[in-house]
Amino acid sequence: MVSFVCRRLFGVVPTLLVIVTLSFFLMRLAPGGPFDTQRRLPPEIQRNIAAAYDLDKPLYQQYFIYLDRLVHFDLGPSYRTKDFTVSELIADGLPVSARLGLSAMAIALLFGISLGTLAALRQNSATDYSLMSLAMCGITIPSFVTAPVLMLMFGVWGVRFLGYDISLPVGGWNNGAFANLVLPVTVLALPEIAIVARLVRGSMVEVLRSNYIRTARAKGLPEHLIVLRHALPPALLPLVSYLGPAFATILTGSLVVERIFAIPGIGRYFVEGAINRDYTLVLGVVIFYAAFILLLNLAADILYAVLDPRVRYQ
Amino acid sequence: MGAASDTTAIDRAFDVPGRSLWIDARRRLTANKAAVSGMAILAIVTLAAIFAPLLSPYSYDATDYGVISCAPDWWPGSIIACRAGGQHWFGTDAVGRDLFVRVLYGARVSLAVGLIATLVSLVLGVGYGALAGFVGRRCDELMMRFVDVLYSLPYIFLVIVLMVIFNRNFYLMFIAIGAVEWLTMARIVRGETLSIRHKEFIEAARAAGVGRFATIGRHVIPNVVSPVVVYVTLTVPNVILAESFLSFLGLGIQEPLTSWGVLISQGADQMGSAPWLLLFPSLFMAATLFSFNFIGDGLRDALDPKDR
Numbered sequence: 001m002v003s004f005v006c007r008r009l010f011g012v013v014p015t016l017l018v019i020v021t022l023s024f025f026l027m028r029l030a031p032g033g034p035f036d037t038q039r040r041l042p043p044e045i046q047r048n049i050a051a052a053y054d055l056d057k058p059l060y061q062q063y064f065i066y067l068d069r070l071v072h073f074d075l076g077p078s079y080r081t082k083d084f085t086v087s088e089l090i091a092d093g094l095p096v097s098a099r100l101g102l103s104a105m106a107i108a109l110l111f112g113i114s115l116g117t118l119a120a121l122r123q124n125s126a127t128d129y130s131l132m133s134l135a136m137c138g139i140t141i142p143s144f145v146t147a148p149v150l151m152l153m154f155g156v157w158g159v160r161f162l163g164y165d166i167s168l169p170v171g172g173w174n175n176g177a178f179a180n181l182v183l184p185v186t187v188l189a190l191p192e193i194a195i196v197a198r199l200v201r202g203s204m205v206e207v208l209r210s211n212y213i214r215t216a217r218a219k220g221l222p223e224h225l226i227v228l229r230h231a232l233p234p235a236l237l238p239l240v241s242y243l244g245p246a247f248a249t250i251l252t253g254s255l256v257v258e259r260i261f262a263i264p265g266i267g268r269y270f271v272e273g274a275i276n277r278d279y280t281l282v283l284g285v286v287i288f289y290a291a292f293i294l295l296l297n298l299a300a301d302i303l304y305a306v307l308d309p310r311v312r313y314q
Numbered sequence: 315m316g317a318a319s320d321t322t323a324i325d326r327a328f329d330v331p332g333r334s335l336w337i338d339a340r341r342r343l344t345a346n347k348a349a350v351s352g353m354a355i356l357a358i359v360t361l362a363a364i365f366a367p368l369l370s371p372y373s374y375d376a377t378d379y380g381v382i383s384c385a386p387d388w389w390p391g392s393i394i395a396c397r398a399g400g401q402h403w404f405g406t407d408a409v410g411r412d413l414f415v416r417v418l419y420g421a422r423v424s425l426a427v428g429l430i431a432t433l434v435s436l437v438l439g440v441g442y443g444a445l446a447g448f449v450g451r452r453c454d455e456l457m458m459r460f461v462d463v464l465y466s467l468p469y470i471f472l473v474i475v476l477m478v479i480f481n482r483n484f485y486l487m488f489i490a491i492g493a494v495e496w497l498t499m500a501r502i503v504r505g506e507t508l509s510i511r512h513k514e515f516i517e518a519a520r521a522a523g524v525g526r527f528a529t530i531g532r533h534v535i536p537n538v539v540s541p542v543v544v545y546v547t548l549t550v551p552n553v554i555l556a557e558s559f560l561s562f563l564g565l566g567i568q569e570p571l572t573s574w575g576v577l578i579s580q581g582a583d584q585m586g587s588a589p590w591l592l593l594f595p596s597l598f599m600a601a602t603l604f605s606f607n608f609i610g611d612g613l614r615d616a617l618d619p620k621d622r
Contacts, residue, residue, distance in 0.1 A: 140603035
């Protein structure tokens with residue numbers, strides 16, 4: 001077990017190296033640089049700036065300088081956001097993005113699992129079909145359509161429910177106030193709920209057909225115990241291996257959601273950084289996210305091996 | 315009675331025309347209402363996209379400052395600033411261009427991106443996966459290890475970097491998205507290839523002296539077609555979504571050309587005052603994505619021999 005984890009951890013290093021190398025050189029292929037401005041700077045000042053950021057050295061030297069810094073967990077200074085290092089920027093956006101993503105994930109799991117189980121228990125009934133068509137809607141309608149529609153409904157028109165005004169703010173973060181979280185988290189969670197529900201339904205239908213469930217029924221166990229204690233745990237196994245990709249999708253979705261709702265998270269830095277040629281910032285975010293996803297995949301693998309005794313550590 | 319009539323009975327039994335997997339599959343597919351309506355919708359959208367210039371008197375890039383963000387004539391409600399009139403069936407956008415034509419031109423781009431990027435992923439994925447699965451051993455391990463590495467890339471970030479670098483090059487976008495989507499395809503094909511590698515007909519081909527690459531091309535790939543077909547129909551909507559996602563971030567297609575993603579993002583900006591600008595592109599995109607998903611699900615049910 002320990003050696004399995006160690007080996008997988010070491011496997012992460014070459015993967016990260018590939019990612020760093022690929023993104024580093026790709027970024028540099030781009031025409032234009034981070035210090036191009038409307039007004040041309042005098043050549044001596046340009047030289048000074050380039051020297052200050054090591055941009056005057058040959059590319060391969062810059063690459064090794066970057067790697068050297070990276071090993072010391074230094075992502076370098078941001079080229080465009082003056083006086084900030086990339087680590088500071090990421091640390092600044094991370095709590096916001098994490099709060100957004102984790103809330104969305106929790107809601108997706110909660111609703112996805114319960115809806116998927118419900119659909120599986122009522123397989124081929126009207127409930128099943130309508131739930132699964134709803135799930136299909138959730139997958140096909142992109143977040144940048146649901147977001148403005150929800151904003152229009154809850155923000156602009158304002159919704160009254162049982163006499164209460166439940167209008168919600170349509171943007172901003174406000175230090176993570178609950179009202180500001182509702183819409184972005186919903187938008188982020190909707191497709192994920194749909195995917196999780198489909199997954200859980202599929203595996204649940206299979207599990208419910210298996211022999212030991214029939215045995216449990218034959219022994220006269222109450223239905224809720226059969227479902228909760230005997231069917232649900234094995235039915236959730238495929239979900240574990242979906243955990244890594246799920247977080248990747250939420251990160252991707254957060255690019256759009258953070259932009260639409262003007263939320264100061266990491267995703268916004270990334271898009272702005274790419275457009276501004278802020279090499280270090282973009283690289284930093286890519287590496288940070290890649291490491292995060294790699295570790296999550298690893299965690300999912302280990303969890304899977306722990307939960308499913310049939311999987312052996314190879 | 316005796317041996318003679320028995321043989322005729324057997325002969326008669328053999329006279330029943332054989333049903334191939336594909337005939338069976340087609341029958342099951344055409345019985346699936348969701349899949350058939352998906353195909354119908356897709357056919358209509360595709361035809362409309364191809365014949366877009368013939369369907370409307372307006373050009374996709376002609377601006378008309380007399381009708382800025384005007385509603386179509388049939389739009390309900392009275393507090394609308396202006397009516398587009400004429401043959402602007404879907405109203406007009408912020409610079410007075412006809413939305414109907416623009417939605418159809420957007421369909422051209424979105425469908426083209428979807429199909430071409432999927433084709434790229436198909437060629438790469440099937441070739442790579444079949445080779446890895448067929449050659450096996452160290453080569454397979456190395457090749458799939460490489461896929462694993464690429465799999466853990468936050469690919470949308472790389473696509474964004476690519477789009478920024480190459481200045482929103484139209485063709486590059488096809489390739490970039492396709493180059494990202496081939497990984498799953500390679501895994502599926504490799505798995506299938508591994509499972510048929512030791513079947514008798516492959517051995518027979520080898521015994522008959524068929525070369526390695528010819529075996530892959532003639533005998534392996536045709537036998538992994540059905541999961542690939544299913545995955546392809548499910549990749550197209552993903553690619554269309556990816557393109558619209560990039561366009562939404564402002565990294566996709568550039569004006570005056572358009573795609574559904576661009577139209578939706580522009581519509582979202584004016585949603586409060588001109589909701590039709592969001593409604594029609596979203597409807598077209600959702601209908602298309604639905605169709606592809608229904609066809610994919612239908613194909614999976616039709617081609618899965620387990621369900622017979």
